Amino acid sequence: MDISVVIITKNEERNIRRCLASLQGLAKEVIVIDSFSDDGTQEICAEFGVRFIQQKWMGYSATKNKGNALANYPWILSLDADEALTADLRQHIQDLNNKPLAAYSFNRLAFYCGKPIRRCGWYPDRKVRLFPKNKARWEGDFVHEELVPDANLPIHHLEGDLMHFTYYNVEEHHAKSEKYSDLAAQALVENPSGKLRFKATFSPVMRFFKMYILRLGFLDGYYGYQVCRITAGEVRKKYQKALRLQKSQG
DSSP: OOEEEEEEESSOTTTHHHHHHTTTTTOSEEEEEESOOOSSHHHHHHHTTOEEEEOOOOOHHHHHHHHHHTOOSSEEEEEETTEEEOHHHHHHHHTTTTOOSOEEEEEEEEEETTEEEOOTTOSSOOEEEEEETTSEEEEOOSSSOEEEEOTTOOEEEEEEEEEEEEESSHHHHHHHHHHHHHHHHHHHHHSOOSOHHHHHHHHHHHHHHIIIIITOGGGGHHHHHHHHHHHHHHHHHHHHHHHHHHHHTO
C-alpha cells in the first residue's frame, strides 16, 4: 500500500518529532502543511526529509484538504501533529496490502498530562484517518473538523491505537476550555436552541455525572477527575457566555 501522510502544523515543535518518528518505514511521502511556524517545527521536519509546504491558514478542513490534493500516492493517512501511531497500529496498516478499497478507522487513545485516559467517554475515540485519495474530504471548522468518506465507501476498523497527546498540564486544558466555550457560545447565539438558562444549570451537572460516574471516569484517578470537571465547566461556561451575549445584543 503506497501511502502519503498529510499533517498540518503551527508551532508544533514539542509534538512533531514524536509523530514523524512513529511513521518510519510506513509512508512513501510525508507532507506537512505549515501555517508559518516560528518555533523549531520546520527544522525538525527537515531532519525527517518531509515535504514541508508553508501555507496561510485557511481553516482546519480547507488546510487538510489542500494537503490531500497535493498527495502523490493513492492512499492518504491524515494525522495531527499531536498524534502518533503505536507500533501495533503501524504494523496493521502495513499488513493491508491488496485489501479491498475502503476507509479505515482506528481507536484513538488520549494522553492527559502524560497519563492515558481510558474512560470518561474519551476511549475508544474511533476516527477514520486512512482512505483512498479523492474518496473522502474534511468538512466543518468549528472546534472539531470531520472526515467524511464517500457514501459508497465501506469503513473497516483496524486494531491498534492512535495516540493523542492532548494537554501537557491542567492549565492548558483550562485555557483551551475558555477558547472553546467562547466559540460555542457564539454559535449558540447565532443558532439559538432555547432554554439556555435551564441548560446552563443542569447540563454541566449531567455532563459530569455521565463522564465521571456512568463512563467510569473515577477509575482514571486524579486526571480522570480533572478531565470530567473541566469538561463540565466548559459546558457551563458556554451557556453562561451565550446568555451574556444575548443580553448585550438586546
